[in-house]
Amino acid sequence: MSTAYSAVGWNRQKKIYDGWIAAFCITYLALFISLTLLFNSEATFETILIRSTSTLAVLLLHIILSIGPLTRLNKKFMPLLYNRRHLGVTMFSFAAVHGIFSIIQFHSLSNTNPFLSLFLSNTNYGSVPAFPFQTLGFIALIIFFLMAITSHDFWLHNLSPIVWKTLHMFVYAAYILVVMHVMLGVIQYEKNPAFVLILFTGSASLIILHLLAGQKERKIDKMKFKLKEDGFVYVCEADEIEDSRAKIFCIDQERIAVYRHENKLYAIHNVCKHQGGPLGEGKIVDGCITCPWHGYQYLPQNGQSPPPFKEKVSTYDVLVNNNKVWLNPTAYAEGTERKGASL
Numbered sequence: 001m002s003t004a005y006s007a008v009g010w011n012r013q014k015k016i017y018d019g020w021i022a023a024f025c026i027t028y029l030a031l032f033i034s035l036t037l038l039f040n041s042e043a044t045f046e047t048i049l050i051r052s053t054s055t056l057a058v059l060l061l062h063i064i065l066s067i068g069p070l071t072r073l074n075k076k077f078m079p080l081l082y083n084r085r086h087l088g089v090t091m092f093s094f095a096a097v098h099g100i101f102s103i104i105q106f107h108s109l110s111n112t113n114p115f116l117s118l119f120l121s122n123t124n125y126g127s128v129p130a131f132p133f134q135t136l137g138f139i140a141l142i143i144f145f146l147m148a149i150t151s152h153d154f155w156l157h158n159l160s161p162i163v164w165k166t167l168h169m170f171v172y173a174a175y176i177l178v179v180m181h182v183m184l185g186v187i188q189y190e191k192n193p194a195f196v197l198i199l200f201t202g203s204a205s206l207i208i209l210h211l212l213a214g215q216k217e218r219k220i221d222k223m224k225f226k227l228k229e230d231g232f233v234y235v236c237e238a239d240e241i242e243d244s245r246a247k248i249f250c251i252d253q254e255r256i257a258v259y260r261h262e263n264k265l266y267a268i269h270n271v272c273k274h275q276g277g278p279l280g281e282g283k284i285v286d287g288c289i290t291c292p293w294h295g296y297q298y299l300p301q302n303g304q305s306p307p308p309f310k311e312k313v314s315t316y317d318v319l320v321n322n323n324k325v326w327l328n329p330t331a332y333a334e335g336t337e338r339k340g341a342s343l
């Protein structure tokens with residue numbers, strides 16, 4: 001929350017999260033290795049290592065890319081969002097083990113430098129069945145590497161949230177590269193269609209989840225607010241907003257969160273200063289609006305982070321009349337104190 005650099009702080013929640021990630025990965029690897037030894041006793045140690053880490057990385061990548069739309073569709077998935085970057089770094093680590101061991105296995109015995117061999121041993125870029133699929137995996141790995149090393153908040157502050165977010169949106173480009181890497185690779189190495197089928201199902205599920213989440217977002221954006229009085233717009237009935245929670249309204253293309261706290265309503269800009277998380281999807285914890293993504297906090301009455309933190313968001317005027325909530329979409333300067341509307 002602070003603009004000053006601080007080392008990663010470990011709290012109980014983060015440790016539990018990481019514990020679950022470790023347990024999941026160990027179970028997956030144990031299952032993969034046991035099943036491979038059972039059904040393919042001729043598989044070498046290198047092959048098992050290359051395949052178990054690659055498939056685990058792809059599975060983790062699907063989980064990572066599902067978390068965003070899942071939390072938009074159902075708040076119960078919110079805990080998964082917390083520290084999603086630990087999951088990202090874990091995914092990169094397994095992908096790196098796969099990439100490094102593939103280079104050792106397939107390129108270290110030639111006279112050429114293994115990295116040059118990766119690019120020069122196969123230059124059939126015009127052929128689908130013989131396409132040099134490993135180069136696609138290599139480019140994807142470089143993107144994951146850049147994302148992993150810039151995942152800390154230190155980089156978020158130094159690169160600025162917009163640059164950081166843009167860099168991290170490259171995960172979708174990397175995902176497409178991985179899909180092509182696997183599809184084109186499987187054509188060359190594997191006769192078993194299971195890989196293609198599993199990957200196709202994973203990609204289809206991701207596309208459907210993103211479409212459903214986008215549809216839900218568009219519903220909020222399309223809400224029409226017709227009734228107007230003195231710059232105030234009628235938005236909802238007061239009892240539609242639960243205590244310590246908010247409802248989000250999109251007026252004039254601006255998203256505003258109206259929070260209910262201690263029998264009053266307060267309105268603040270919906271976009272968190274950290275990475276643009278939806279503040280209206282969070283809740284009030286210890287008297288502060290708490291962002292659902294990584295826990296940045298803001299006071300409802302002025303949109304300021306509690307000291308010593310310095311983040312601020314815009315505030316708005318809100319009125320309640322006969323249980324009807326009226327919102328003025330004209331923003332006050334970030335951090336401006338508003339008295340809220342008594343219920």
Ligand code: HEM
Nearest residue numbers: 050051054055057058095099102134137138140141178189
């Ligand atoms: C330097 C980068 C990479 C290289 C050199 C590389 C190389 C390879 C090779 C040689 C295979 C076929 C292995 C075999 O069938 O035994 C393969 C398959 C595969 N790769 Fe990669 N890869 C790289 C990066 C990645 C990345 C970043 C991912 C995903 C995050 C990935 C996921 C897969 C998967 C799922 C398969 C199919 C399963 C398997 O055979 O291991 N690879 N890769």
Ligand code: FES
Nearest residue numbers: 272274275277291
């Ligand atoms: S986006 Fe990270 S705390 Fe809000």
